[in-house]
Amino acid sequence: MSTATIYLRQSEDKTGEAAAVSRQLAECREFCAAKGWTVRDVFEDNDRSATSGKARPAFDALLDSKPQRIVVWHIDRLVRVTRDLERVIDLGVNVHAVKSGHIDLSNPAGRATARTVTAWSTYEGEQKAIRQKSANRQRAQNGRVLWTRRPFGFDRDGANVHVVKSEAAEIRKAARKVLKGSTMAAIVADWNARGITTTTGGRWSVTTLRRVLLSPRMTGRAVSVGIDYGKQLPVILDDDTADRLRATLTDPRRKSAPSTTTKHLLSGLVLCGRDGCDNAPMFATSNAQGLMIYRCRTCYGGRSMERVDEVVQGTVVGILSRPDAAVLFHAPVDVNALREEVVTLRDRRDGLAELLALGLMAREAVKDSAQRLTSQIADLERKIDAANGASPVARVLGAEDVAAAYGALSLMDKREVIRTLMTVRILPVGKGVRFRPEHVDMTPRGQK
Structure with missing residues (x-):
């Protein structure tokens, strides 16, 4: 019996509904049915990058499953960097892509094609990163600051950033408490007890609170890739308070207590x-x-x-x-x-x-x-x-x-x-x- 193993991946799932991988699965199953192959396993890495270097559990499980053949929506869903491609080549099986055809890894020509496609995927990813950094830098210079994860204390309407009053009030109160001698741990415990969460709905830790209080964003500064573009944002903490806060939180005597x-x-x-x-x-x-x-x-x-x-x-x-x-x-x-x-x-x-x-x-x-x-x-x-x-x-x-x-x-x-x-x-x-x-x-x- 001819079997196929389907692998699905989406780099970023903003809605959390896995809509992209669901569409991939539907087309991959249709492709297998047309070929007369029985789908043996389906492995899915949703909201997982193939270039970040972080582990892809489903990809690792796919390689361990000893598939007869692999079916993907597009080859870049399976591999985008050479090191992962070489692991697939070591399996000695063929890869069939709904949108980019059959890649025969059993002969030198097929492997050369696969390596070329992967090299271009790597190049595309690197170019995208360069373009993104350039765009972020230009937005910062123009006073337009975008983010993928909303920072505590701020929100935006399109590209227009505004302060979230309730969160800004908590930040200011926390700053005053620190300057009066309160510990970060005490403030974190208070916030968590009152149900104040991070912008992702998580609980606060000393590290996450410290990151917020020391962020240049608190004084309205736009910083991109370590470059400070000056006052571009609404202000939550004035410069004097921010300076005293930084002096307090970076005091070696405080750290070693x-x-x-x-x-x-x-x-x-x-x-x-x-x-x-x-x-x-x-x-x-x-x-x-x-x-x-x-x-x-x-x-x-x-x-x-x-x-x-x-x-x-x-x-x-x-x-x-x-x-x-x-x-x-x-x-x-x-x-x-x-x-x-x-x-x-x-x-x-x-x-x-x-x-x-x-x-x-x-x-x-x-x-x-x-x-x-x-x-x-x-x-x-x-x-x-x-x-x-x-x-x-x-x-x-x-x-x-x-x-x-x-x-x-x-x-x-x-x-x-x-x-x-x-x-x-x-x-x-x-x-x-x-x-x-x-x-x-x-x-x-x-x-x-």
């Missing part, structure tokens, strides 16, 4: 002052006796968390209780000048990519410079916040009871106050030395 939720005042904020540790952050943990300490993960040195917190918070309250504190922190500030400085630093940071591309700076040097500029921008933003009364420091200054006002702040606001006022380091001491306040170095912010 061992827990998903900050529970202790100085965990990840206090630094190790030992030579060779390069100001490594210290994190809250318990020692062998069960006491909470701040420990360096480089030298493993540690100091009592309770004692360090007591010294630092006492110093903070003392600074903010000074009669001249309001003058110190409310000194006349030219906010516009600070913003201009932020813009200058941002431009310098953006220019690093061009220096790297031209080979004028090494990758590590660019990375170090970018981190330094980002830190300077974050410091300036804190000064702007303080001048505008947005800093938690401003909420404590001038209070009738500074200690009570500071004590009423949230943990994250207390951390922000400390971060604004000083850099805290725990100095190295000999083993077994009793804790003394002078073991904690508190350098005013902006000094070394």
Whole structure:
């Protein structure tokens, strides 16, 4: 009995209804019936590319099934790259295509024809990719941004992009929470609990949320193949917020924190002052006796968390209780000048990519410079916040009871106050030395 095995494939199924493969199947069955062949098996790879390099389960199953002959709608449904064609040739069976005829793989001429057809399919795919990139670049230059998957926060009517208000509101709230010290994990848990989904209906993860918050699209920038074409889209986050957000989310101390939720005042904020540790952050943990300490993960040195917190918070309250504190922190500030400085630093940071591309700076040097500029921008933003009364420091200054006002702040606001006022380091001491306040170095912010 003569049998045939049908293979079906469609690269992209936008509707999810597999209409294209259904049409292929109908024509392939009709073709087999006309030849008098009995259809033994049907293998289907719907919504699967033949050029991406990703696995095609049905294609692999087809090869394992030892077919007598293969029937496809067109040869490019079966193979589009040479490596797959060679696997089919190794079977030693013939391939019959409804739209492109019979390819006899049992002789050199047939195999040469098949290789030529496949080579042209590969060429066509590569040319299509080039044309697509060029078209995307031109659309970005003209302010027309299209996408195959709707990004969270945006939608479009034709080529006109607009903001989805409810999603944009969630993005802005998430940004504010991160800047106040909330973790990404906490925000993700909240979104998932409230049924907020990705644009594909999936659940959020820290990675997907981070990708959204750091996307240049949030500030209205159109980026195609790594090239920034400037402000072309509606804005969800202003540049200042986006810069502070990027500084926060790319802070190495935040990335190395061992827990998903900050529970202790100085965990990840206090630094190790030992030579060779390069100001490594210290994190809250318990020692062998069960006491909470701040420990360096480089030298493993540690100091009592309770004692360090007591010294630092006492110093903070003392600074903010000074009669001249309001003058110190409310000194006349030219906010516009600070913003201009932020813009200058941002431009310098953006220019690093061009220096790297031209080979004028090494990758590590660019990375170090970018981190330094980002830190300077974050410091300036804190000064702007303080001048505008947005800093938690401003909420404590001038209070009738500074200690009570500071004590009423949230943990994250207390951390922000400390971060604004000083850099805290725990100095190295000999083993077994009793804790003394002078073991904690508190350098005013902006000094070394």
